[in-house]
Each structure stands twice: as structure tokens, then as C-alpha cells.
Amino acid sequence: MRARGRRWLPSLAVAVATAAGAAPAAAEQEPRGALFDAAGPGAGQLRMGVGLLFDVLAQAATAGFRVPAPQLTFDARYGLGARGALLAHLHTLFVTNQIEVGAGYTASVGPLEVQGRLYAGALLGALEGFGFAAASVSPLVRPGLVASVPIGTHRVSLAGDLLFVPLQQTFVGGTGITVRSFPPLMGASVTLTVEAMLAGGGVLFYGAALMHTQASYQIWLLYSDDPNLLSYPRIFAGYAF
Amino acid sequence: MRSRALLLAWFALAAGPAGLGGCTESNDGVNPAFPNGGLLLAASPAPQSAYEALQGFYARPTEAGPFTDRIVAKASPRTLSLFFDRDASYAILRAGCSPYDGRLVLEGYWRRGLRSDRGLLRLFVAPAEYGRALCAGVAPRDALPPGERASLAGAWSAGDAVPHVPVRFAFDGPLLPFRDRFLTVGHRAGCFPQFDCGASGNSLETIRLAQALGSDAIEVDVRVTRDGVPILYHDARFDAYLARGRFCVGAVKDNTFAEVRASCRLAQGELVPTLQEALEVAYVETSLLGLYLDTKTKDAIPAEVELALAYRDRADADGRPFRVVVGITNDEVAEAFAAVAPPGTPCLVEHSLDVARRLGCAIYSPTWTAGPRVAEVEAAQAEGRAVFFWTVNGIEIIDTMLTEARPNGLVTDRPGLVFYRYQTLGIEPRAPLPWPGGLSERAP
Numbered sequence: 001m002r003a004r005g006r007r008w009l010p011s012l013a014v015a016v017a018t019a020a021g022a023a024p025a026a027a028e029q030e031p032r033g034a035l036f037d038a039a040g041p042g043a044g045q046l047r048m049g050v051g052l053l054f055d056v057l058a059q060a061a062t063a064g065f066r067v068p069a070p071q072l073t074f075d076a077r078y079g080l081g082a083r084g085a086l087l088a089h090l091h092t093l094f095v096t097n098q099i100e101v102g103a104g105y106t107a108s109v110g111p112l113e114v115q116g117r118l119y120a121g122a123l124l125g126a127l128e129g130f131g132f133a134a135a136s137v138s139p140l141v142r143p144g145l146v147a148s149v150p151i152g153t154h155r156v157s158l159a160g161d162l163l164f165v166p167l168q169q170t171f172v173g174g175t176g177i178t179v180r181s182f183p184p185l186m187g188a189s190v191t192l193t194v195e196a197m198l199a200g201g202g203v204l205f206y207g208a209a210l211m212h213t214q215a216s217y218q219i220w221l222l223y224s225d226d227p228n229l230l231s232y233p234r235i236f237a238g239y240a241f
Numbered sequence: 242m243r244s245r246a247l248l249l250a251w252f253a254l255a256a257g258p259a260g261l262g263g264c265t266e267s268n269d270g271v272n273p274a275f276p277n278g279g280l281l282l283a284a285s286p287a288p289q290s291a292y293e294a295l296q297g298f299y300a301r302p303t304e305a306g307p308f309t310d311r312i313v314a315k316a317s318p319r320t321l322s323l324f325f326d327r328d329a330s331y332a333i334l335r336a337g338c339s340p341y342d343g344r345l346v347l348e349g350y351w352r353r354g355l356r357s358d359r360g361l362l363r364l365f366v367a368p369a370e371y372g373r374a375l376c377a378g379v380a381p382r383d384a385l386p387p388g389e390r391a392s393l394a395g396a397w398s399a400g401d402a403v404p405h406v407p408v409r410f411a412f413d414g415p416l417l418p419f420r421d422r423f424l425t426v427g428h429r430a431g432c433f434p435q436f437d438c439g440a441s442g443n444s445l446e447t448i449r450l451a452q453a454l455g456s457d458a459i460e461v462d463v464r465v466t467r468d469g470v471p472i473l474y475h476d477a478r479f480d481a482y483l484a485r486g487r488f489c490v491g492a493v494k495d496n497t498f499a500e501v502r503a504s505c506r507l508a509q510g511e512l513v514p515t516l517q518e519a520l521e522v523a524y525v526e527t528s529l530l531g532l533y534l535d536t537k538t539k540d541a542i543p544a545e546v547e548l549a550l551a552y553r554d555r556a557d558a559d560g561r562p563f564r565v566v567v568g569i570t571n572d573e574v575a576e577a578f579a580a581v582a583p584p585g586t587p588c589l590v591e592h593s594l595d596v597a598r599r600l601g602c603a604i605y606s607p608t609w610t611a612g613p614r615v616a617e618v619e620a621a622q623a624e625g626r627a628v629f630f631w632t633v634n635g636i637e638i639i640d641t642m643l644t645e646a647r648p649n650g651l652v653t654d655r656p657g658l659v660f661y662r663y664q665t666l667g668i669e670p671r672a673p674l675p676w677p678g679g680l681s682e683r684a685p
Contacts, residue, residue, distance in 0.1 A: 059482040063475075131592070133611040170638075173612015175645060179637045225635035225655075227355050 034195040034203050035240040037148035037155035038106050038113035041079040048076045049205060051238015053091050058230035061215035069093060073238060087117060096125040115146040138168040155195040163187045183227050187213025206237035272439045273350045273361050273401050280346050284337025287345060287376055291336055292316035294381035299410035306397055307353055312410060313661045317452035318528050321347060324455060324657040329354030331657040332362050333453045338376035345372030354655060363404045364395035420457055422669055424650035425660045426533060427456030428632045441507035443473040445514045445522050452527055455656030460533040463516055463541045470498035471516040471544045479505060520548055524563055530676060531564035533589055539577035546582045553587060562677045575600060585681040594621055603680045609633050613646035622672040625679055649674050
């Protein structure tokens, strides 16, 4: 079952590459690269990773409420020609989700590979019960830069991202409320990621981030209107295949 | 060159959170003050009737700093508060009568509730004869010369600078009735820690400030120490974001009250108050209509009931509408309440209208996160119950709840903004507020 899935993925990659204008033949020759570092997979190559992410939320944002559950993550990156890349990201706690697609471009800057990237997507959430009959959707845009350096079989990347959310469309008990009263800069983050290139072709990744966001990003269930940016750490780890 | 630009951009982004730290406008707890006491130092205190006379809507004809086109002025004991839409901003002013020319002057500070911006404001009541009449205690309708319109004219400044930027607010009409119709209920006494108001939530200092911030009543959180003393504190444990002190650790229920007193200070340095202290300050030092006790543990119920009944009897004897309302937050607390509360104990139920009916509680207080619940609100109000939603902060959500649910009150961290929106939207509840008489509905 797993082997069949692995055969299927390159086929998809080739199909996407063809649609994106890359030469299918080149896909066989390019290195697969890592998932998060700036260089990433070569043209026609696809990396997908799954992992866990844990936010140590600022208690001022959650009114003392603790969220001990980790979130599931999914990332994908497909190498285009001319050092471009298609990107996808999801992290989910089921009641709250961040889902994004994006594109990036990589350049060499001295010893570093530097990628500029732009994600667009949405924050989605829904909860029925526990005093809630609520759902929300917020469009988001996340521009960022990643600088990476290879160290032996590892790839070390430092990323900076800004998160913009222009509005939140909320539904409570069937009543729609469009919330625009918060500043559109929802937050920013600095993320350090280490990727270990395994002999079998997979990538083990782990890292930490310093998040600096509005309370309503940290825990949408409170619908906080506090515009101040509160700091908290995020840790994550996973495997890319 | 291009490489350098890219690297610079990257460093700018990577350093983003640190750089944006400047946007994290944490509360340093300091409100601006006039140097040397301002004009109020030499002025005689204005009578309370002057504050009441100045209550109302005001329009601002010229663009000026933090102030919106329309403001709401609300009087409380020895304070006139101005509320602005923008960022839940407000000004807290005291009034005095000048010993030199008899003019009525208001001085104080303004703050943006969602920001750290703050400054000073000095206003004179105009026309000057009107101010002098108010200082002399003349009834407002007799004090204003025929054909004249009252206004507040003066200057504002940012920070501690002496006010120098001109501003003028012209009286634009009276307020809607509120204390017998709609209550603005300050959550944790109306000053949650991450919001700027200069005092910690659940502190005596915030209770003293509550009316100036816009509240007519307040909600406070009640927990019990190991030796059975009910105190005001929200969380089950002492955590750094609410309390400070090297030895202020562990669960509230594992500390004696003496340990809490010795070890803990609230975020702005205040003592953790007992429930008894809080009620006494609210009763003696404010004209709040009452407190809604958010019962965090069923162990607090016996003390809450005893105090609610004691203050009911005291207020009745003093002819005041003050009430302490026991908040029932879940079925376990409801059972504890039913076991000890005699008939007539003022109570409020958060989690179920049916439980409110069963216990005979006159207030139903659901969370807004399941929507305006229009049918349920109508049913409760038709039964003579009041409905308060909690905890409603964002302006869009405040407006939706006010216009669709038409409740008798909102529990909020932004009392000034809720009061402002209630007044400017002009949509009143379907039924009057059963306060205080209707609060003792519970049948024998």
C-alpha cells in the first residue's frame, strides 16, 4: 500500500511539472533536496512532510486556558525550473486549521541559499458544543524569507515570516459577523529548522520558532480583539519523504 | 548589490518579532498626571450634580487627536468619563470650581484602551456662566442661558506634556436610560491584564476604577484558599501573567490565605483581595449596582451565599439597589448552591436557562459564542429574567449582540466601548431590568 503510494507521488510530480512548464526529463536528474531549506527539491522533484507542531501559547492570550494538544502538520514543495518552487502548508488541531499554498524563488547569496516566498490561504475553524456553535474563516497572506546553509548531511534554515489577516468572517449560532477591527498584521515569526538528510532518501526535520502574534491567532476560540503582539515559542518535528 | 539587499531584507524579516516588540504596547500601569496637581489643586471640588449635568452625547466639530466625532460622557461618583469609539478609548476627568473666576474645569487623562497612547486633557465648561451655575449647585435646566448650547472646550496633549492642542466638544443630546434597562458589566472588574487601564483585573484598585471605565456592575472571579478564605483570582494556579512573587506558586487551593498575602501580588503590584474586602470596597466606595460572582469552585458557594444575603439585607436597610449575585457556572456548582442557598438568594446561571428556571435565578448569562440565541433571550425576558452575554469585546460582536439579542447587559473587558455602542446604537432591551427587586425571585 505504501509502495503504491510512493510510485504514485512521482507521477503526480511529473504531471504538475509538465503543467508548470518544466521538462519531464529533467525531473529524473535533479536532486530531491530537502523540504524547508531554501534550495529545496530540484526541478520536477516533490517533497512532502508530515509532523507535529506544539505551541506554548501566551497565557495572556488564552486567559489562562491551556492547550496541551499538538497540531498535525503537512508540508509539500515542488521544484520548478529556474529555481522556483510551489509550496503548500497545513497545520491543524481539527477545530482550528491554517491551510496555505504558495510560491517561492531561490537565489544564491554568498554561502547561503536565500528563498523569497509568498503563501496565501485561510485560517479555518469550527466548534460545536462546550458553549460554542461557532465557525470562522479568515483569509491570510504570509510573505517570508528563508536563508539556508548545508552543514554536512544537514540543512539549517532560518526563516522570517509576516502574517497578514485582513478580516475574520465568524458565524455564531448561524449569525454571520465580519470582524475587521484588528490590525491586519496578525503576527510575525522567526523559525530555525534543521533537516537531516537520511541515507534512505527521507528527511528528518525538527526546529523551533519564536512566534509574535495577536491573541486571536493563537487561540481563535476566544475571538480576542487584543491587537497587541504576544510572544510564545513553537516547536515542531516530522519526517519528509 | 542585489545580494546585499536580499540579505538585509532577510535580516529585517528574521528580526521581525524582536523589532515588532515595539508594537507590543504592554501596560506599565502608569496614567499621566498634571504636574503640580494642575488647576484642580487650587479648585474646590465640583458638586456631584455638576457631573450628572454634564452627562450626555457630545459632538466634536474639529479633527483632534484620539477623539472621535461623537463621544459619550458618563458620570460616576466624582468622575466624568468620556468614551470614544476608536480603540475603546476613554478619558477620566475630575471637576473643580476655580477659586479665581468660578469656572468649572475638568482635568484628567485619556487612554486608548487597545494601545498604550495616553495623555492629558483639560476642559472648561462653556459658557462660563453655565459652569459657574453648576458649581453653585443650580439645577442644569435653570443653569444654561436660553438659546445657549453647553460645550467642553480646552486642550489635550500626548504623554505628560501640559495640554496645548485645542479641542472642543459640543453637547449633542442626553443619554438613553441605562441603569434600569441595560447594565455594562466589567469582566474581572473591567480591566483585564493585557488591556491598558492602569490596574490589574480582580483587584480592589480596578473595582474603585470600574465605574470610571464605564461599568455599572462588575464580574469578579472567586476561588478559595486552603484555609477556606474566598479570594478574587481567576486561574486555578498562580501564574506569572496574572500574579507575581518568587514564592507565589502552585494552586490557589494549596496556599493558605496568609501565604497568598505574604507571597503574591497581582500583575500591577496589588494585593490579592478577599471577597469580603472586594464587596466592602464596592459597597462603600462606589455606586456600582452590584457584583456578579463567577464561582470558580463549588467550595466558594457557602461563603458567596452568606455574603450575598448579608449585602442584600444591608443594601435594603440603606435603601440602595446594590446586590451581590452568585454566579452558577456548571451543574456541580448548581448542586452546591441548591443545597445551601435559602429562597431569595440573588443568583445567575451561565450554562443553562433550564437550570436558571429550576433554581429560580433571575439572570441568565450565556456565552456569546453560540450566537445571539434570540428565541431563548425572548423567552427568558418574557419570564421576567434578565439576560447578560459574556464576554463580549470586539466592536462588531458588541453591535451584533446588542441589535439582534437585545440583552439586558453585556459582560465585557471594554466597558466604555460597550456603553458607547449601547448609547449610539440606541436599541434598548425588550424588557426592563429586574434589579434589584426581581433578583430575589427564588421561590421557597
